[in-house]
Amino acid sequence: MDKSIQLFLHSSEETGNLHNAYQRALSSATELLIVSAYLTNWDSGTALNAGCERFRMVVGKDFGITRKSACNAVLNWAPAQHKVHFRVADQISGFHPKAVFWREADGQAYAIIGSSNLSLAAFESNYEVNVILPISADDLNRARHWVDQIAARSVPISPDWLNSYRESKPPKGSGTKSRKKEQNAEVLPIRLPRPKGAAAVVRKRRKQLEQYKKNRDGLIKLFRQCGAGKISSSTFYARLPSYWGGEVGGRLQGKGWERQGKSANFQQLAESYIKIVDAKAGARDDTVVAEFDHLRQLKNPARKAFLSEMLCLEFPKLYPVLNRPVQNYLSDEKFSGSPGMSEGARYLDLALKLRLSLDQNPKHPANNIAELDTVIWLAYHLD
The missing domain is CATH 3.30.870.10 (Endonuclease Chain A)
Structure with missing residues (x-):
């Protein structure tokens, strides 16, 4: 050119x-x-x-x-x-x-x-x-x-x-009058759930995030070791409870992902996680999309529940845990994503919607996506 x-x-x-x-x-x-x-x-x-x-x-x-x-x-x-x-x-x-x-x-x-x-x-x-x-x-x-x-x-x-x-x-003519009326035609704001007990679950979630911070450096080191091939996938899985879940705390979800996730290739997952953690702030959303799509192509079974929780813990203001209650909330609010999105794009779409929800509701008990996740779970989880 x-x-x-x-x-x-x-x-x-x-x-x-x-x-x-x-x-x-x-x-x-x-x-x-x-x-x-x-x-x-x-x-x-x-x-x-x-x-x-x-x-x-x-x-x-x-x-x-x-x-x-x-x-x-x-x-x-x-x-x-x-x-x-x-x-x-x-x-x-x-x-x-x-x-x-x-x-x-x-x-x-x-x-x-x-x-x-x-x-x-x-x-x-x-x-x-x-x-x-x-x-x-x-x-x-x-x-x-x-x-x-x-x-x-x-x-x-x-x-x-x-x-x-x-x-x-x-407009049929100059359109000046009609356009002044249309200028304030805003899309309705997003309603955030405020179920009974919201403040209590937010306090509990904040304790979980504090527990994560205490073990974060060791957990990140474990991811780097596995991603670099210095330890095996099975060794990563065996050492994981020393830094996350179990007695050390810092886990957001109940047990469940292990049924399929235990057999996952954690070296693949660790490589993707470290790429996201190391990405520059302006490129992180794009990296998240690319790595979720990459892991889907590899059919890695831990890419949803486990990886999304790791991202929510490390970036509580940016990324949610993938769970059914959050999807139910967006469906209820008529705020679902566009058909045809890739898996990574759907995850980012969810994150963007929740960021916007919090921006529009500054007085809500939840201050970030990780806290909002537990409030939505309380409101939309069906036993």
């Missing part, structure tokens, strides 16, 4: 090559970040590069302009592991960016910045001005951090979210 700045001027008489630039970004990106004030059309004709390791796409919902049909088109287009990263700026008012940032296999990064939203008119009939330009690695890092901040306050788009979203009617 030309590494000089290119200016795209678009009108009904002059079409420019903006569409070609978008196609280039989709087909060649190893990392792709898209932000748009609204989404009314999506051309699924160009597949996302199979080598794209990191994908974020966040669209706005102000005035109800974003179209449900376009959102469904993106959900159908996005690869399974990336569907969870198609999000809406649900918690941000005044979300009006229009930009694409991407990095190609040779390491060079580019940006498209201008007036065009993701709409058919922006590429066909509107008067628009955009530029495409090469950007430095430092600028890409800044853009990545900025988009990550946006994504953290955004919701993965799913059929449940679309059902709750109030799409505006296309």
